[in-house]
Amino acid sequence: MADKVICVTSGKGGVGKSTVTANVATALAMKGYKVVAIDADIGLRNLDLVLGLENRIVYDIVHVIEGVVPPEKALVRDKRTKNLYLLPAAQTKDKSAVKPEDLVNIVEDLRDKFDFIFIDSPAGIEEGFKTAVTPADTIIVVANPEMASIRDADRVVGLCDVMQKPEPKLVINRIDPKKVARGDMLDVDDVLQVLSLDLLGVVPEDKNMVSYINRGEPAVLFEDSIAGRELRNIADRLLGKEIPIPKLTYSEGFLEKLKRLFGSE
Amino acid sequence: MSYKLRGTNVIAIELLTDDSNFNLEDIKKFILEKRQLLKGSRFILSVENYKLSMEEVEDLCSYFVTLDGITFCGFKTNLRENRELCIRLGVPCDLSSMELEKIKERAETEEVKFIKKTLRSGDKITSTGDIVIMGDVNPGAEVEAGGNVYVMGNLMGFVRAGIGKSECEVRSLYFQAPLVEVCGRQVSFERNESYTNFKIAVKNGKIKIDYKTGRN
Structure with a gap:
């Protein structure tokens, strides 16, 4: 089995850390593994919304640290996907409420009871990020194909190196084959040229993703979701399966060809 | 006799002479000609490999003192003897080759x-x-x-x-x-x-x- 404790981070906010965490955790739980997702974004919790568990939270991670309840009692079980649990973040506290050693203790408590432990890191490179990364065996860096996100991801990779963590794996999120074909967006090679990391997956832009998140249903639950398919592949690659990264293809539709013919964009 | 002036140095304007063209009277005449140009600036006399005598140094120093508006900053030479002589007389003198030595030293550290x-x-x-x-x-x-x-x-x-x-x-x-x-x-x-x-x-x-x- 691959490494157990996986931290998903990015540096920049809004690139899809929580979405990737929720989907990959769900995909692994669907395969029968016992998975827990820990939301380490204290004060700005989102993971419960993406998983659709927001109305069932009673205790959170700060209660666990304060000793109000043991970790097992604070876990929220997903009714839809058996084997998936969430340890929610506190919304009323801030990042200083959780120290790296607190999270290490929680992870050590849960390590024997679960097959995978996912930690959803907050954005930024301050305390919260360091807390989230400290207990991790594997780090996944999520980046969008844009320079701001790449530079932040690069910084995070440098910090992981300083913290003597293994080299992170890269997930490129929200890549739009149409824009890449037009030359408006960086392609996978451009991103890899700067970051030079092991590529774990390339998740294409999916227009349905917003509605999946709003409904609290991870995209991996839907067979026809293009992002969901690649997120399931990421879960398989984490299990050590050799699945090639699919080439991004984009073929122009009839209307676009016609528009190009008449010179309008 | 004409001499070259090197003024690119921001610290001072340098008058270049060497053992082939060093002549006290010519230098004085040249400075007098270029007086307008040198006015308000600091001035260095570079003698390269010419060996200065005590009389020459004293003569030049006493001449530079009479010049109005020109600040004489000292000699520049390649010879160690010149430097020692100048130090004895209390006149500033820089060794050109010493600068090179300094750069080399810095490079080694x-x-x-x-x-x-x-x-x-x-x-x-x-x-x-x-x-x-x-x-x-x-x-x-x-x-x-x-x-x-x-x-x-x-x-x-x-x-x-x-x-x-x-x-x-x-x-x-x-x-x-x-x-x-x-x-x-x-x-x-x-x-x-x-x-x-x-x-x-x-x-x-x-x-x-x-x-x-x-x-x-």
């Missing part, structure tokens, strides 16, 4: 740093001497060197080379950085410009950029 990894965003490497990087310099990374910088990879971050020096060079296999600072002078490049076998050097006060091909 400077470190050369080898970095065997890619510099990522937020990393900063500094050295008093040269830096050799076996990897890339990613956007957001900084390199500061007293000497030259060599990047065996893709240079996309910020390099500041030749700090406090008048000559230096930056080389990289691939270059895609927006800005480079060489000897305190900033050179910026267009977005999306990229080169292979890139070299930027400052020599004799001029910036020279050299590259094999653009990649795009």
Whole structure:
């Protein structure tokens, strides 16, 4: 089995850390593994919304640290996907409420009871990020194909190196084959040229993703979701399966060809 | 008799003589001619390999004192004897070759740093001497060197080379950085410009950029 404790981070906010965490955790739980997702974004919790568990939270991670309840009692079980649990973040506290050693203790408590432990890191490179990364065996860096996100991801990779963590794996999120074909967006090679990391997956832009998140249903639950398919592949690659990264293809539709013919964009 | 003046030195204007053309009367006459030019500036007399006598030094010093508006700062010479003589007489004298020795000394104490990894965003490497990087310099990374910088990879971050020096060079296999600072002078490049076998050097006060091909 691959490494157990996986931290998903990015540096920049809004690139899809929580979405990737929720989907990959769900995909692994669907395969029968016992998975827990820990939301380490204290004060700005989102993971419960993406998983659709927001109305069932009673205790959170700060209660666990304060000793109000043991970790097992604070876990929220997903009714839809058996084997998936969430340890929610506190919304009323801030990042200083959780120290790296607190999270290490929680992870050590849960390590024997679960097959995978996912930690959803907050954005930024301050305390919260360091807390989230400290207990991790594997780090996944999520980046969008844009320079701001790449530079932040690069910084995070440098910090992981300083913290003597293994080299992170890269997930490129929200890549739009149409824009890449037009030359408006960086392609996978451009991103890899700067970051030079092991590529774990390339998740294409999916227009349905917003509605999946709003409904609290991870995209991996839907067979026809293009992002969901690649997120399931990421879960398989984490299990050590050799699945090639699919080439991004984009073929122009009839209307676009016609528009190009008449010179309008 | 005509002598050469070297005025590029910001510290002082230098009058160049050597053993072939050193003549007390000629020098005095020349200074008188160029008096207007030398007015308000500091003045150095360079005698190179000419061996000064005590009388000559005293004669020149007493002459320079009479000149109004010109500050005589001393002699410059290649010979150790001249320097010792001047020191005995209490006249400032700089040894030209000593400057070279000083530069050499400094070069020997400077470190050369080898970095065997890619510099990522937020990393900063500094050295008093040269830096050799076996990897890339990613956007957001900084390199500061007293000497030259060599990047065996893709240079996309910020390099500041030749700090406090008048000559230096930056080389990289691939270059895609927006800005480079060489000897305190900033050179910026267009977005999306990229080169292979890139070299930027400052020599004799001029910036020279050299590259094999653009990649795009």
